[in-house]
Amino acid sequence: MKKWLTTLLLLPTLAFAAGSNIPLDEAGIDLKDKESLQRGAQTFMNYCLGCHQMQYQRYQRTFEDIGVPLEIGEQYLQFTGEKVSDYITSNMPYESAATWFGAPPPDLTLVNRVRGSDWLYTYMRTFYVDASRPFGVNNLTFPNVGMPHVLEGLQGTPRLATEMRMIDGEMTEVDVGLRTDGNGKLTSDEYDQTIRDLVNFLAYTGEPSRLQSEKIGKGVLIFILIFFVFAYLLKKDYWKDVKK
Template sequence: MKKVVLGLSLASGLSLSALANTGGPAWDKAPNRITDQTALQNGAKTFATYCLNCHGAEYMRYNRLQDIGFTLDQIKNELVLTDAKVGDTMKAPFSAKEGKAWFGNNPPDLSVIARSRAGANGTGADYLYTYMRSFYRDPVSQTGWNNIVFPNVGMPHVFWELQGDRKAIYEEVEAHGQKTHVFKGFEQVTPGTMSAEQYDQMVGDLVNYLQWMGEPVQNTRRTMGIWVLIFLAGLTVVTWRLNKSYWKDIK
């Protein structure tokens, strides 16, 4: 049940990003490890352990994870944590009707979440990377948590045991006769099981996995695109030489 509550965290925060896309704090740049199989595998394990307790990724099949280096046995033993088969899609553990009845809103599907969150502040990966590192303890909120990127978010902090307890520090600033509170940073209240560097690494790997999952063929597509451009460049040179040779005696 604990993981169900934690996994539910993405339900509100990822289904609503209007505030994050229009103003608000700047997004941090997400690390780009989309071609790093180790990073993608670590992200997939985090995704299976935490996110799939409440969310689905119904455009992704478990056996597609072979593309990032997992064997079928590894997928079955380490990533399929339900009674699903390795050829099944990554479905949520409950129906949409049950999700709505239990939580008010059915937790959204995460198959293309990284592709759908791009905004003026950066890419979808930047948003997710900043969002999952911006939670702080808020006893006034319904869940006991809040988020700098998404104020009054309706989800708890999925990884609070890993990151530890933090509180947000605000400074009162007066401008044009009005007082406002400006965010100044976080204060660590209790440590987590990970250091700040380890936590950022874990979140970065998860975000890279979410980015890969939104388009599993993107690495192949990019590699193929480079070779196609090289071929077209060579073909252009050959065509130009043939054309010159053909017309050289014609005046």
């Protein structure tokens, strides 16, 4: 328990300690898009839950919020025998994860609130082959990250592309971005949409009541505005005799 608590307390610090200065691409998420949230949940359950968990998010709450019937969710989005009322947890042993990855994979319930949607969207699209790394990949957004490219089968194998350019009068090899080998199951646009859906789902889990809170907030502002009008009129009525 103490180890989990320590990891959670250090997560924001560790998250911001590593990074790069590359421009972030706009995720363009939409929490009202239920179909996108459902696709994102499917991607998370199939590709991310084996290592990462969401120990503060329940299956039932998730299915209800994103519009998935409970029986469908239990059949197609639960793979480890939990009840629909359980939290979304991984079966990976804590000690083994620390050995395999150098540190336990972080819980992703609040990762969007720590990192931001644009960072996550860019991060998941900037893995590239690097034979010097333990898992054979590196990342432009998070250099030397200790995570394999679990979605490589969908994207294809990405590599740093270079070309020769004239710089200061000399031909120099420079990086010009990432290019895949085209062997992924998805096209480039389809992969980008898959990541956008996944980030959309992570944004939802970071603040499940966000849409409801925004709706209540608008109602409160309208109430305050109406109340202000009546309060102003009442003030004028009380003070009209004083002014005389």
